[in-house]
Amino acid sequence: MLHLCSVLCVLCSVFCVLCSVFCVLSSGSVDAVTHDEYYDANRANWSERVAGHWMPDGYDAPGFIADKDRITGVVQFDHPYLGDLEGRSLLHLQCHFGMDTLSLARLGAAVTGIDFSPEAIAAARRLSDESGTPGRFVETELYLTPQSVVDEQFDLVYTGVGAINWLPDISRWGEVVATMLKPGGVFYIRECHPVAWSLRFPIEDPHDETLTIEYPYFEVADPISWDLDVGDVGSAVIENARIFEWNHGLGEIMGALTSQGLAIDLYEEHRFLEWQGQHHMVQGDDGRWRLPKHQRDLVPLMYSLRAHKM
Ligand SMILES: C[S@@+](CC[C@H](N)C(=O)[O-])C[C@H]1O[C@@H](n2cnc3c(N)ncnc32)[C@H](O)[C@@H]1O
Numbered sequence: 001m002l003h004l005c006s007v008l009c010v011l012c013s014v015f016c017v018l019c020s021v022f023c024v025l026s027s028g029s030v031d032a033v034t035h036d037e038y039y040d041a042n043r044a045n046w047s048e049r050v051a052g053h054w055m056p057d058g059y060d061a062p063g064f065i066a067d068k069d070r071i072t073g074v075v076q077f078d079h080p081y082l083g084d085l086e087g088r089s090l091l092h093l094q095c096h097f098g099m100d101t102l103s104l105a106r107l108g109a110a111v112t113g114i115d116f117s118p119e120a121i122a123a124a125r126r127l128s129d130e131s132g133t134p135g136r137f138v139e140t141e142l143y144l145t146p147q148s149v150v151d152e153q154f155d156l157v158y159t160g161v162g163a164i165n166w167l168p169d170i171s172r173w174g175e176v177v178a179t180m181l182k183p184g185g186v187f188y189i190r191e192c193h194p195v196a197w198s199l200r201f202p203i204e205d206p207h208d209e210t211l212t213i214e215y216p217y218f219e220v221a222d223p224i225s226w227d228l229d230v231g232d233v234g235s236a237v238i239e240n241a242r243i244f245e246w247n248h249g250l251g252e253i254m255g256a257l258t259s260q261g262l263a264i265d266l267y268e269e270h271r272f273l274e275w276q277g278q279h280h281m282v283q284g285d286d287g288r289w290r291l292p293k294h295q296r297d298l299v300p301l302m303y304s305l306r307a308h309k310m
Pocket residue numbers: 007008009010011039042043046047094095096097098099100114115116117120140141142143160161162163166167
């Protein structure tokens with residue numbers, strides 16, 4: 001899979017952490033695992049990553065604190081799709097420790113970020129305090145967002161870059177998005193393309209450039225499971241190695257939104273990733289990763305989708 005694990009290093013081009021190249025993965029049977037266990041495992045894995053991501057060779061929180069004008073590469077890319085953020089209320093789903101969220105705040109939005117990792121939320125609050133960039137951060141599981149951020153709706157709901165692969169049910173996700181949006185409000189996601197996530201990864205032979213579909217494109221009940229035991233920052237070993245991820249087809253993603261009364265205004269596909277999803281991808285001057293020229297037009301790697309609630 002191009003792959004669901006590599007989203008762990010969802011990063012702007014400046015501080016892309018290349019988790020995928022470090023990942024030594026094995027898929028295995030998950031028959032005996034309940035949904036709570038999936039979440040517990042994923043939460044533990046993500047929580048363990050926060051300290052490394054904070055560091056200068058990770059997302060570089062100290063640099064973000066020191067440079068009050070810094071906007072992450074992810075948000076620099078997405079900003080034109082979002083329009084003027086001044087004074088708009090924005091909810092960032094699965095915000096990790098909030099560097100993208102606070103970049104959106106620096107562009108004028110009144111931001112709320114949610115994430116289920118207590119370590120990520122604590123770090124996000126610290127980042128907000130120490131950088132002097134206002135933001136509210138709420139610890140909650142994605143599907144419980146309406147119960148955790150109560151009686152509130154937002155002008156904008158923003159998510160992606162390695163977010164929805166952690167969710168087993170894309171229809172329920174669509175319900176959450178719609179519930180949290182004001183009528184007329186805008187939803188935007190930039191995410192790894194499900195075709196890219198269905199590609200075999202890792203590939204054992206470093207000279208093998210074959211792109212092979214190996215994992216389900218469509219949402220299936222059983223997750224892909226991985227042992228991701230090598231840190232994506234530095235050489236730290238991750239003890240909570242087992243993670244569980246799900247792919248969702250484009251029709252399923254769009255259907256999850258349109259069935260909840262959202263109208264899709266924009267859909268674009270991109271030939272780059274924010275991380276090295278295949279070993280033979282090459283990094284551009286913009287820090288983004290692309291397939292070599294002879295393969296560049298074969299598959300989309302990311303997409304941007306914008307919708308509004310009718
Ligand atoms: C790759 S990050 C998303 C991109 C983010 N903007 C960043 O800066 O990295 C994925 C985030 O999803 C969170 N997450 C995973 N499953 C979740 C769930 N079920 N509910 C809430 N948050 C979840 C993780 O804790 C992690 O912080």
